[in-house]
Amino acid sequence: MKFVYLDNSATTELAPSVRKSMINAMDVYGNPSSLHSSGVRAKKIIENARSSVSKLINCNPSEIFFTSGGTEGNNSIINSIYQIAKENSEKRELIVSSIEHPSILSAAKNAEKNGVKVSYIAVDSECRLDINAFKKALNVNTALVSVMLANNEIGTIQDIKMISELAHEAGALMHSDIVQAVGKIEVNVDALGLDYATLSAHKIYGPKGVGAIFFKKGSPFQPLLVGGHQESSKRAGTYNTIGIVGFGEAAKLAINTPQIFAKDIMPIRDELAKKITDQIQNIKINSVPDFSLPNVLNVSFAGAEGESILLALDYHGIQVSTGSACASGSGKPSHVLMAMKADPEIAHGSIRFSFGLENTSDDVDYLMKCLPDIIENLRQISTVGYGGRDE
Numbered sequence: 001m002k003f004v005y006l007d008n009s010a011t012t013e014l015a016p017s018v019r020k021s022m023i024n025a026m027d028v029y030g031n032p033s034s035l036h037s038s039g040v041r042a043k044k045i046i047e048n049a050r051s052s053v054s055k056l057i058n059c060n061p062s063e064i065f066f067t068s069g070g071t072e073g074n075n076s077i078i079n080s081i082y083q084i085a086k087e088n089s090e091k092r093e094l095i096v097s098s099i100e101h102p103s104i105l106s107a108a109k110n111a112e113k114n115g116v117k118v119s120y121i122a123v124d125s126e127c128r129l130d131i132n133a134f135k136k137a138l139n140v141n142t143a144l145v146s147v148m149l150a151n152n153e154i155g156t157i158q159d160i161k162m163i164s165e166l167a168h169e170a171g172a173l174m175h176s177d178i179v180q181a182v183g184k185i186e187v188n189v190d191a192l193g194l195d196y197a198t199l200s201a202h203k204i205y206g207p208k209g210v211g212a213i214f215f216k217k218g219s220p221f222q223p224l225l226v227g228g229h230q231e232s233s234k235r236a237g238t239y240n241t242i243g244i245v246g247f248g249e250a251a252k253l254a255i256n257t258p259q260i261f262a263k264d265i266m267p268i269r270d271e272l273a274k275k276i277t278d279q280i281q282n283i284k285i286n287s288v289p290d291f292s293l294p295n296v297l298n299v300s301f302a303g304a305e306g307e308s309i310l311l312a313l314d315y316h317g318i319q320v321s322t323g324s325a326c327a328s329g330s331g332k333p334s335h336v337l338m339a340m341k342a343d344p345e346i347a348h349g350s351i352r353f354s355f356g357l358e359n360t361s362d363d364v365d366y367l368m369k370c371l372p373d374i375i376e377n378l379r380q381i382s383t384v385g386y387g388g389r390d391e
C-alpha cells in the first residue's frame with residue numbers, strides 16, 4: 001500500500017540534516033548558562049541557531065528568544081498585555097481575530113477574566129479579516145492586536161502589513177502568529193511592521209517542543225516562565241540545546257523553501273482542487289488559492305463526516321486532518337469554518353489536505369483513486385458532533 005502524508009500543517013517529519021544536527025548536539029551536554037568551556041560550547045551552538053532563526057524572518061538575533069513552541073509563544077505575548085498596561089494604565093484592550101489558534105483564543109479568554117477588554121474580529125466567507133470591524137474596534141485604549149499571518153485550517157493569508165499600520169496609527173502594538181507561514185511564504189517581520197511574532201520548529205521540518213518569539217527591541221514583555229536568567233530573564237529554564245540546534249538547522253532550510261512551495265507544490269495542490277471539483281459533487285473548496293498558503297487545501301464534502309473520511313483515507317495509507325477534531329469530544333464544529341459562516345453540515349464534513357516538500361502528483365493520483373468512492377459510501381451515513389482543532 002502506498003503511504004501519502006498530507007498533514008504537514010499538523011506537523012512535518014524531521015529533515016535529514018536537522019536530525020543529523022540534533023544527533024551531533026547530543027554530545028554537547030554542558031549547560032549553556034555555565035561559564036566553563038563545556039557551557040561556552042553549548043552556548044555557541046545555541047547562538048548559531050538564534051542567528052539562523054533571525055535570518056529566516058529578517059530580524060536581529062537579539063530579538064529572538066527560544067520557547068517550547070508556538071503555544072508558549074502565543075500565551076507569552078497575550079500575557080504581555082499586563083506589562084503594557086503597567087507602562088500605560090489606559091492601555092487595557094486587546095484585539096484578536098476570531099480565527100486565531102486556540103493558544104491565542106484561550107489566552108485572550110483568560111485575559112478577559114482578568115479585566116482586559118477583548119474584541120474578537122470577524123472574518124468574511126473567504127476567511128479574510130473584516131477590516132471595517134477591526135477599524136471600529138481599534139481605539140486609543142488598544143494595547144495589543146494579534147492576527148495570524150496564515151490560518152492553520154484554511155491557509156488564508158491576512159494583509160498583516162496593512163493591519164499593523166492601522167494598529168500602530170492607533171498606538172497599539174502588533175503581534176502575528178507566523179507559525180504556519182514561515183517556510184511556505186517569505187516572512188519579513190520588519191516589512192510586516194511587527195512588534196512580536198511567534199514561531200514553531202515542528203512545522204518547518206524541525207523538532208517538536210521548541211519555538212521562538214520575535215520581540216522587537218524595546219517592546220514591553222511579561223515573562224510567562226520566571227526563575228533563572230536565561231534569555232535575558234525573558235524565558236527562564238535550562239535551554240533545550242538539542243531542540244534549539246534542530247530548530248536552527250530547520251530555519252536554514254526554510255529560507256529557501258517558499259520558492260519550492262510556490263513552484264513545485266502549489267501546482268499539485270491546485271491539481272487536487274481541480275480533480276475534486278471535477279470528480280465529486282456537492283463539495284465546497286474553503287481555501288481561496290489567490291490568498292492561501294501554497295500547500296493547504298481545505299475542502300468540505302456535504303453529507304460525509306470529516307472524521308469518517310479521515311479514517312477511511314488512513315485505511316488506504318493517506319493521512320489528512322479533519323477541519324475539526326472529533327476526538328476532543330466537545331461536539332463543536334471548527335471555530336474557523338463557523339467564523340466563515342459555513343453551513344454546519346459543510347463544517348462537519350471538511351478535510352484539510354496539507355502538502356509538504358516530499359509530495360508529488362503521484363500522491364494526488366493515488367488519493368483520487370480512493371477519495372470519490374470513500375465519499376460516495378460515507379454519504380449514506382449521517383453526521384455526528386465535532387470539536388475544535390488545535391494544530
Ligand code: PLP
Pocket residue numbers: 009068069070071072074101103148150151152177179180200201202209210211390391
Ligand atoms: N499557532 C498555529 C497557527 C499553529 O498551527 C500551531 C500548531 O499547532 C500553534 C500555534 C502551536 O504550536 P506548537 O504546536 O508548537 O505549540
